[in-house]
Amino acid sequence: YFFDNGYGDVSKRANAYYGGAIYNDGILIIDNSTFEANHAGRLSTIANQGTLYMSNSKVTDSLNAYAMNMDLVAIGAFGGQKGNITIENSIFTVTNRTVDELSNRIYMPQNSLTCLAIGSSQHVTIINTTFENEGGRYTPNAFGGLNSWNLAGGGYTMVTGDVEVYNSTFRNLQSVSLFYTRTDGSSYHSHRVFDGCLFENVEYLIAVVNSGENLTVAIHNSVILSDNGTKIGIAAGKTIDMDISDNWWGSNNATYGNATISTSNFLSNYVLKIREISSEIVNPENFLVLTLNATNKTGLLQDVTLAFKVSDGENVTDYEGSLYPRDFVMSATNGTLADENGTIDNAVVSAFEGTEGQGYYIEATVDNQTVNLTVEDKLAIGNVTILAEDVTITYGETQINVTVLEESGIVVAEGVITLKLNNETYTADIINGTATFDIDVLPNGVYTLEYSINMDNVYNPASNSSNLTVVAFKTNITANASDIKVGEDAIITVTVDSDATGTITVNNETKEVKNGAATFTISDLGEGNYTYEVTYSGDDKYTKETAEVKFEVSKVSDYEFEASADDIKVGQDAIIEVTLPRDATGNVSINGKSAKVENGSAKFVISGLGEGNYTYEVTYSGDDKYTANTTEVSFAVSKIFEFEINASANDVILGNDVIVTVSGIPDDAKGIVTVKVNGKDYESIVSKGTATVSIPKLENGKYDADVTYSGDEKYANKSTTVSFEVSNIVTNDTFEKFFDEKGNLRDEVKCDELIFDGVISNKNTDKININRPMKLLGENATLNNIAINITSDDVCVDGFTIEADNITSAIIVDNASDVDIVNNVLNVVGETDKDAYAILANKADNLNISGNTVNYEGNTNGTALNNAVLISESKDVVVNDNVFNITVPSSYVPWAEVPAGSGNWVSSPVSEGLVFDNCDNLELSENDIAVNYNNVVGSYDTIYAVDIKNSDNAKVKSNTIDAKGHTYIYGLIVSGENFTISDNNITSESDSYYANGIDVEGPASGIIKDNNIVANAPLSAYPVYSAMS
Structure with missing residues (x-):
């Protein structure tokens, strides 16, 4: 409930500027709300610059407080046609209450007015809503307002945009659709559509003060009622594109007042009202009339x-x-x-x-x-005739038509008729003289149709009858039997329609039809041609039918007749065996020799055959039951080949010879074994059934080699294949081929590059030791708790992920130069109270650390060292383009007097991010370094994000260092001669005490320039600090 909202101060002679209750420039939904006596100089209740949806609400006595550019608008936009408004199921009213009765906060209430209009907007949709004047001082308008000052220099709040109104009521208003834009042809647009509305006692249905091509109005399907006559007012010389067709004006003689209008002052020179200059009564070009017919x-x-x-x-x-x-x-x-x-x-x-x-x-x-x-014609009850004619339908049809006529011979337009048929009663509607009955399916036969009509107050009772004949379908009958051999049964299959019932008779045997078929068996038929008659009995739906089936009984011709012989070796006899049906008789002949068939078989022996392939024709004479027949038999005489050769080879590491061993050759065999690899042949002489072939210098890969034994005068040649792999790929399964149980390279590893693939974990060693020049490449490789320990020059570690949560370091470089650590991901979690590093290097000149991501978590309790990177005693180190995500405890810093009694106190930090000690010519560039604390240990707890000490000619450039600590936090601490720190973004932030961006520790000299440094701490913060230089 919104009541009396809006700024007003009588003592200051001031009223609210606009939007008394609500200002909206977003999306506003209002439901089941009441707005009463809210006030402003413009847009009395709601100023809407965005999207407004109102439903089930009431807006009453919106107060237009006195101002030069009063708009007499309850809801609208400020500054022109803006926003969208949708209103449903709501009420807008003004009552006869005075301004003083409604609010005591209005300046100049005598010049203030109540209103209910919708003002400026981009688009308005009104549905099922009422706009009603119940006695307001100023008879309101529904859409738009009249104030020349408002459109000249005010907020432009009065000109409604496009409007759609449906099923809504407008009662006792000055006007509904007011078009006032101050000047013709303005940039304003307003296309208004009213559909299904009620206009009651509206003085001006449409009032056109200004015209323009973007102003139109259409009213359809609406009711327009007025005690004094509704008018449409158009100012002199103005026009409007107007369509007011298909409306009910309360009378079959529709009229309205076609008025010429102007405006006149109401309260001042600014607030106007519509003034009629002249009017004539006219008829709409199109209107609704009320008609009555029977x-x-x-x-x-x-x-x-x-x-x-x-x-x-x-x-x-x-x-x-x-x-x-x-x-x-x-x-x-x-x-x-x-x-x-x-x-x-x-x-x-x-x-x-x-x-x-x-x-x-x-x-x-x-x-x-x-x-x-x-x-005047007298009403009378009529007589009808039922034209009952004999009807013939086919089985399954279920519709019967009958014609019904009045006694004059015209058709009966409508009514109900009853049919009794086969002890059932049916009814049907008469439509234009014809009734169609839907009946049940009837068996074929003749039936009586009994029709009757009983339509009280329309026709006298009538009846008639006729015959109905249901005709059966002709049966589709087929009979089939296959030709058979003597001794086989004849199978006769008879089919009728699938839904047919009844019986089928063949050869004096009768069977019931099941699923549209019946099957008959006739035995003991001799050779010859046979014909049988088939008879179907018929049923309710199908006719009785007969058919014939024919088939032949003949001798056996497709019997078993085979001749076979095994292949043999030179010197062996060929045995040919002939197989016939067991009851066959007669003779079989081969190569001019004949043998008697006994128990369905015959056998021939042929000797003295040399090596080669042989084919013989086999002829059977036939007998009384079986026809004569011919076939062939083939076999071969060959060398000995009943042996198999075997070839084997072990997988080798790249750089080693592959040894292929061939066995399985007979002991007395001679000849050569050839292994073909990559198109090249490697040979060895057979000795005592074996041969060994050596293949040197094969490239990395998997091989399938062809192995061939040449054969000799006694034994056939043989072939096989052998598979082996030459590889420098280290996987979890092949790890032990390359490294021993201590992680050392095996002697068999002779190549200078190893490729690691996949996850490698659960090994006997927690590190691999690289003691000679080697390139280690990771292809999706992950080392789980296995470190890389480098003790040789010219080593490259590229593309690894190392997960380290119970080892002290991920990568160690000890007394080795020209080492590259590039493109790796190191995830290191240090154990409590143990030294832990991601990268640890000592005496590693020309060390290159580039393109890596290091995620490091230290957990020191103050006694163990925690550094993501610690490099010492190394020259010309490059650390470039890496990402360091580091969390370590913020720990107390031990200090020692060196030497004792000298007054020279030296700190020994235990918790740092990147540490470079005695690293001349260091380059630290283009890295993203983030250091944060995960615990607080001891008093004066401290973290050094980057610590460069005792290092001359260090260059620190274009890095991002983001350091967060608890008590003391240092972004970068440096000592050494001739350093350069430039173009870095350094942020150092302490939670409780001290923050330092760059700390220069003596002795030191160098240049700090072009950096962006932020130091933030509750007590002390130094972007750059130098105290001991």
Whole structure:
């Protein structure tokens, strides 16, 4: 509930500028709310610059507080046509209460007014909403306002944009659709559509003060009522694109006042009202009229239609729209109406029952219009004739038509007819003289159709009958049997329609039809041709039918007849065996020799065959049951090949010879073994059934080699393949081939590059030791708790992920130069109270650390060293383009007097990010270094993010150092001669005490320039600090 909102101070002579209750420039949804007496000089209740949706709400007595550019608008936009408004199921009213009764905070209440209009907007949609004046001092407008100053120099709040209004009510208003833009042809647009609305006692339905091509209005399907006549006002010389068709004006003689209007002052020179200059009564070009009609059917029952029609003053056509609902009343003489009152939006059809032998009178009223209908023809009950004709249908048809005529011979337009058939009763509607019955499926036969009509108050009872003949379908019958051999059974299959029932008879045997078929078996038939008659009995749906089936019985020709012989070696006999059916008789002949068939078989022996392939024709003479036949038999005489050679080779590391061992050759065999690899042959002489072939200098890869034994005069040649791999790829499965149990390179590793692939974990060693020049490449390789220990010059570690959570370092370089550590990911979690490093290097000249990501977590309790990187005694070190994510405890720093009693105190920090000690010519560039603390240990706890000490000619350039600590935090600490620190972004932030961006410790000299340094601490913060230089 929003009441009396809006700034107002009588003592300061001031009122709110705009938007008394709400200002919205986003998305605003209002539901089930009440706004009363909210006030402002413009947009009294809501200033909407965004999207507004209001529903189920009430806005009453919006107060337009006095101002030069008062707009008489309740809701709208400030500064022109902005925002979108949707209002549903709501009420906008002004009452007869005075401003003083509504609010005591208004300056100059005598010049303030209540209002309800919708003002400036981009688009407005109104649905089922009421705008009503209940006695306001100023008769309000619904859309737009009148104030010349508002459009000249104010907030431009009055000109409504495009409007869509549906099913809404406007009552007792000065105007609904006001077009006032101060000047013609302005840039404002307003296309307004009203559909299904009620306009009651609205003085001006449309008021056009200014015109322009972007201003239009359309009103359709609406009700327009007025006690004093509704007007459409247009200022002299102005025009509007207007469509007011298909509306109900409360009378069949639709009129409105076509007025010429202007404006006049209401309270001042700024607040205006519409003034009529002249008016004439005219008819709309198109309007709705009320009509009343009735049917002229036989009998006492008629349909009465009260309907709106469209008229142009001469012609009347059907109305297709839907009007704002109106009340109607109807009465009748000499009869009874089913509906004597109700609402109408297009047409109402009421059933009417008259009096036999009497005419009738009907009268209906809607709004101010009464229409009537007089029928002098006397109503009478008629007679009908049922044209019952004999009907023939096919089985399965279920529709029967019958014609019904009045005694005059015209068809009966409508009604109900009854049919009794086969002890069932059916009803059907009569439509234009024809009734169609949907009946049950009947068996074929003849039936009686008994029709009757009983329609009280319409026709006298009537009946008639005829015959119905149901005709069966012709059966689709087929009979099939395959030709057979003597001794086989003849199988006769008879098929009819799939849903047929009944029986089938063949050869005096009768069987029931199942699933549209029956099968018969006839045995003991001799050789010859046979014909049988097949008879189907028929059923309710299908006719009785006969058919024939024919088949032949013949001798056996497709019997088993085979000849076989095994291949043999030179000197062996060839054995040919012939197989026939067991009951076959007669003779078989081969190569001029004949043998008698006994028990279905015959055998031949052929000797003295030399090496080669042989084919013989085999002929069977036939007998009384089986036909004569011919076939062939083939076999080979060959050398000995019943042995298999085997070839084997072990996988080797790149750089070693592959040894192929071939065995399985007979001991007395001679010849050569050849191994073909990459198109090249390697040979060895067979000795005592074996041969060994050596293959040197193969490249990295998997090989499938062809192995061939040449054979000799006794033994056939043989071939096989052998597979082996030459590899420098280290996986979790092959790790032990390359490294021993202590992680040392095995002697078999003779190559200068190893490729690691996959996850390597759970090994007997926690590090691999590289003691000679070597390139280690990681291809998706992860070392789990396995460090890389480098003790040789010219080593490269590239592309590894090392997970270290229980080893002291991920990568160690000891007394080795020209080492590259590039493109790796090091994830290191240090154990409590143990030294832990991601990279530890000593005496590593020309060390290159580039392109790596180091995620380091230290957990010292103050006694162990925690450094993500510690490099010492190393020259020309390059650390470039790395990402360091470091968390370490913020720990106390031990100090020692060196030498004792000298007064020279030296710190020994235990918790640091990157440490470079005695590293001349160091280059630290383009790195992203983030250091944070995860614990606090001891008093004066401290973290050094980057510590460069005792190092001359150090260059620190283009790095990002982000250091966060608890008590003491140092972003960069440096000592040494001729250093350069430039173009870095350094942030050092302490939670509780001290922060330092760059700390120069003596002795030291150098240049600090072009850096962006932020130091932030509660007590002391130094971007750059130098105390001991």
